[in-house]
Amino acid sequence: MLYNEPMNYRRCGRSGVLLPEISLGLWHNFGGVDKREQNVAIIGRAMELGICHFDLADNYGPPPGSAEERFGDLLKHEFAGHRDEMFIATKAGHLMWPGPYGDWGSRKHLISGLDQSLRRMKLDYVDVFYHHRPDPDTPIEETVEALVQIVRSGKALYIGLSKYPPAAFNRACTLLAEAHVPCLLHQFRYNLLDRSCEAGMLPAARSQSTGSIVFSPLAQGMLTGKYLNSPTLPADSRAERSDSIFLDAAKVAADADKVARLQNIANEAGIPLTQLALRWLLQRQGVTSVLIGARTVAQLEDCAAAAGQPALSDELMELLNAE
Numbered sequence: 343m344l345y346n347e348p349m350n351y352r353r354c355g356r357s358g359v360l361l362p363e364i365s366l367g368l369w370h371n372f373g374g375v376d377k378r379e380q381n382v383a384i385i386g387r388a389m390e391l392g393i394c395h396f397d398l399a400d401n402y403g404p405p406p407g408s409a410e411e412r413f414g415d416l417l418k419h420e421f422a423g424h425r426d427e428m429f430i431a432t433k434a435g436h437l438m439w440p441g442p443y444g445d446w447g448s449r450k451h452l453i454s455g456l457d458q459s460l461r462r463m464k465l466d467y468v469d470v471f472y473h474h475r476p477d478p479d480t481p482i483e484e485t486v487e488a489l490v491q492i493v494r495s496g497k498a499l500y501i502g503l504s505k506y507p508p509a510a511f512n513r514a515c516t517l518l519a520e521a522h523v524p525c526l527l528h529q530f531r532y533n534l535l536d537r538s539c540e541a542g543m544l545p546a547a548r549s550q551s552t553g554s555i556v557f558s559p560l561a562q563g564m565l566t567g568k569y570l571n572s573p574t575l576p577a578d579s580r581a582e583r584s585d586s587i588f589l590d591a592a593k594v595a596a597d598a599d600k601v602a603r604l605q606n607i608a609n610e611a612g613i614p615l616t617q618l619a620l621r622w623l624l625q626r627q628g629v630t631s632v633l634i635g636a637r638t639v640a641q642l643e644d645c646a647a648a649a650g651q652p653a654l655s656d657e658l659m660e661l662l663n664a665e
């Protein structure tokens with residue numbers, strides 16, 4: 343059954359859109375290499391829990407494109423009839439096909455990219471379409487015009503920007519607002535190991551009154567503590583998988599001391615580190631939704647339990663902020 347457990351929803355900037363405190367991303371675990379029945383179970387459980395926002399991109403997989411294909415297949419079969427209960431995002435702007443048009447932020451790339459995504463997902467439109475990363479060479483005016491054209495054509499209801507540094511973000515927001523297609527959401531990395539957005543992206547989103555959706559809240563799993571005190575990488579973990587190129591043994595080792603200190607704080611507080619990491623984010627001013635990844639239903643449920651919790655004490659927030 344859908345939406346049969348309580349979930350808190352937060353308003354996205356000054357828009358009419360509400361997003362769940364916990365949203366689900368399909369960057370990993372939903373590719374052509376992953377088990378279909380596991381994906382059915384995760385999406386089904388997410389909808390029961392009220393996690394109705396699904397975040398995709400053209401290049402998610404592996405192989406690239408296969409997460410959208412898998413999601414489209416599930417929408418057509420197991421979740422047919424439920425499109426309007428979901429808020430679906432996709433993105434373009436990273437390398438997708440060979441030649442000069444398969445990457446970045448030209449009108450050519452963005453419009454072709456979204457058309458390909460819609461075909462893979464068998465959808466007429468997405469709820470939010472993001473430019474996945476800023477393009478240093480294409481004039482921002484061209485990128486924004488393409489995004490406006492996409493909304494006017496009905497292929498996306500809203501526009502989002504991802505990983506835009508503050509100056510480019512502010513300029514894009516101004517141009518979008520002038521075209522009466524306000525930026526709905528800014529998407530960027532934020533977790534207890536990487537707080538770089540606090541110096542620019544987070545305050546910029548707040549000052550533009552857009553929503554902020556923050557990715558890799560568990561630092562790809564490191565902030566669950568699963569890599570501590572184990573001489574080898576746990577089987578099936580992201581750092582252990584050969585198709586995971588952004589997390590490996592070296593990255594785990596580099597952050598191990600800090601994760602161990604955070605684990606001690608979690609132990610002292612009597613709150614599991616996963617919960618602490620997600621609740622800390624949900625309490626940071628300006629965060630609309632926390633965008634998790636889940637490989638199993640149990641992980642999804644564990645993360646969902648962070649929503650709707652009482653505020654962490656000032657003392658505990660200060661301890662975490664000081665790390």
Ligand SMILES: NC(=O)c1ccc[n+]([C@@H]2O[C@H](COP(=O)([O-])OP(=O)(O)OC[C@H]3O[C@@H](n4cnc5c(N)ncnc54)[C@H](OP(=O)(O)O)[C@@H]3O)[C@@H](O)[C@H]2O)c1
Binds near residue numbers: 366474504529557559
């Ligand atoms: N805009 C962008 O450029 C961008 C970039 C990155 C991500 N994103 C978005 O953000 C989403 C989330 O990113 P992420 O996958 O890095 O998020 P994350 O939540 O930090 O990491 C997810 C991984 O952590 C582990 N995990 C999650 N919950 C767990 C639990 N309760 N117990 C134990 N392990 C748990 C799992 O890894 P194991 O496989 O090890 O179990 C899972 O695959 C992506 O899917 C994507 O939609 C966007």
